[in-house]
Amino acid sequence: MTLKAPHAGTLEVICGPMFSGKSEELIRRLRRAKIARQSVAVFKHAFDVERSDSEEVVSHSGIRIDAYAIHNPQEVAQYAREHDICVIGIDEVQFFPQEIIATICALVDSGRRVIVGGLDLDFRGVPFGPMPTLLAIADKITKLRAICTECGQDAHFSQRLVNGHPARFDDPIVMVGAQEAYQARCRGCFSIDRTPNW
Numbered sequence: 001m002t003l004k005a006p007h008a009g010t011l012e013v014i015c016g017p018m019f020s021g022k023s024e025e026l027i028r029r030l031r032r033a034k035i036a037r038q039s040v041a042v043f044k045h046a047f048d049v050e051r052s053d054s055e056e057v058v059s060h061s062g063i064r065i066d067a068y069a070i071h072n073p074q075e076v077a078q079y080a081r082e083h084d085i086c087v088i089g090i091d092e093v094q095f096f097p098q099e100i101i102a103t104i105c106a107l108v109d110s111g112r113r114v115i116v117g118g119l120d121l122d123f124r125g126v127p128f129g130p131m132p133t134l135l136a137i138a139d140k141i142t143k144l145r146a147i148c149t150e151c152g153q154d155a156h157f158s159q160r161l162v163n164g165h166p167a168r169f170d171d172p173i174v175m176v177g178a179q180e181a182y183q184a185r186c187r188g189c190f191s192i193d194r195t196p197n198w
């Protein structure tokens, strides 16, 4: 009787606020796998790009790795099957729809190692897209911290600034003509006009 699958897959989630080094950590793990000659592929959301294309994941410090920009979560599974990929990286996974969860689970169940990086909270301090579920089903979680730009403590919020002032909870995601910026902030320095409806 087999008690354990010989090549069980795993899900690793790297989360944290902006400027916490998530992409850098994702790239580091993928590079190690590449050096060990494991088949590796990296994906990110294509957004406005009209067709899937080969691009890069670039960390804030400038470290980069080739990545495929995709629109549909199913493209990840299809590519992994067709190219016999055993280690899959997904950057900014919070931008994908909930269907990415089923895709990731199927990849892990097929014995693959899946490493995803993403923001756990949006600018309002609300859990971001598929992240809560991914964190719950993960085998391994790395919650990174940035440094608060106001006080220097550990930061786990991403402060959105519109024209230099803290964004409001109900501000639209895209504000035409506004100057936008983001900062890492600690809980004490994070500023929003109301709390989420938990």
Ligand SMILES: [Zn+2]
Binding pocket: 148, 149, 150, 151, 152, 153, 185, 186, 187, 188, 189, 190
């Ligand atoms: Zn602070």
